[in-house]
Amino acid sequence: MAIPPDSKSEVDAIVETIIYLYTESRRLTKGMAAQFGLTGPQLTVIKLLEELGDLSLSSLSERIRAQNSTVTGIIDRMEREGLVRRERSTTDRRVVYIRLSDKGQKLAKNIQVEPMEIFRSALTSLTPADLAELLRILTKLRKGVLSFVEGAEAAAQGNSREEEP
Incomplete structure (x- = not known):
């Protein structure tokens, strides 16, 4: 779908703002x-573990929007540094929870401001109606980007299969 010429500068300003917010965070x-x-x-x-408590690896992956394998590497390094522990669930042995160690908890308490808090603070200046509208629009935008990415990945997989002998 083409962007109407009179909306191009607004769309560009929105894209620039999104990129700025991402880069700044x-x-x-x-x-x-x-x-x-x-x-x-x-x-x-x-900061997530401090705020939410123990999380499974998959839950943590969802929250930070990263692959399980990527989060496993992060947790491996944090475990070696004594910041977190892995603990198997007592109700489901397949689930492993990530928990802050004493050292990790002390460090979390020393970190007074985290980037997410800066954005939360900025969002408090919006009215409840503005927040609801922003969430609605961002959710719609997220779905559009996800659909585009999935389509591009499917097309790339299709192209790589065509190239095989």
Whole structure:
């Protein structure tokens, strides 16, 4: 679907704002994490576990929007550094929970502000109606991007199969 010429500058401004917010969140996370000898993803994991408590690997992967294998690597390094522990569920042996260690809990308490909090704080200036509308629009945008990505991945897989002898 083509963008009407009179909407192009608005669409460009929206894309630039989304990119700015993403870039700024990464910059803030990386800078804050470095102060505590962590990577950005490790900081995110520590603050999530502090806020939500124990999480399964798949739950953690969903929350930080990363593949299980990627999160496994992050958790492996954090476990070696004594920041987290893996504990098998007592009700379902297939499930392993990630839990902050004492060292991880102390570190989490020392990190006063996290990047997500900066965005939460900025969002509090919006009215409840604006928040609901923003969530509705962002959810719609997310679905559109996901649909586009899935279509592109399916097309790429189709093309690679055509190239096989």
